[in-house]
Amino acid sequence: MHVLQNIAVKADSKDEAFSTVKSYLETNMGEHGYDNWYDWFVTGGGRWNPNPDSQYNDNDQSLTISYDEDPQKFLETVETSITYRVEEFNRYRQYFNDKHIDLDSYFSSYDGHMKFDFSLYELSKMIDMIQGKWDYNTYIFDSTHDSTNVKYMLEDIDKGNKNWYIIPVDFHF
Secondary structure (H helix, E strand, O other), X not given: OEEEEEEEEEOOOHHHHHHHXXXXXHHHOOOOOOOXXXXXXXXXXXXXXXXXXXXXXXXXXXXXEEOOOOHHHHXXXXXXXXXXXXXXXXXXXXXXXXXXXXXXXXXXXXXOOOOOOOOOHHHHHHHHHHOOOOOXXXXXXXXXXXXXXXXXXXXXXXXXXXXXXXXXXXXXX
């Protein structure tokens, strides 16, 4: 499966931002990676890049967004990403509620042996999201602060630091 995520990074130039994100993702991928949720990626948007010649060009920076160059587009991208994350959370919540699982009886019947099923999958995904775990549901990730919470990036921007970039990345998981 594929998902597009926006990776925010603080850097001195578009080139530095792009290479920093690639390096960060490569370092965190694989056996000792950031929760091992992705197995490969394409910086620059991958299949979401509207230019067919650039869809799998891992060096295409045409979709990189600079706060300094276009603060409105930057902030709209952040807001859209958060909106998608909230929608995903609410979708999990609805799926879980529709199952009508009585958690009291579910856990009171636990006898120390694992129940290997997906009946609590949606609940686990909601907990992951509430705890700020970075995975395919995040939509935006602040690689400078290593956080799914954009609060730190936005505070830095409010302090006058305008050298923030968003790099779209196509992740496979």
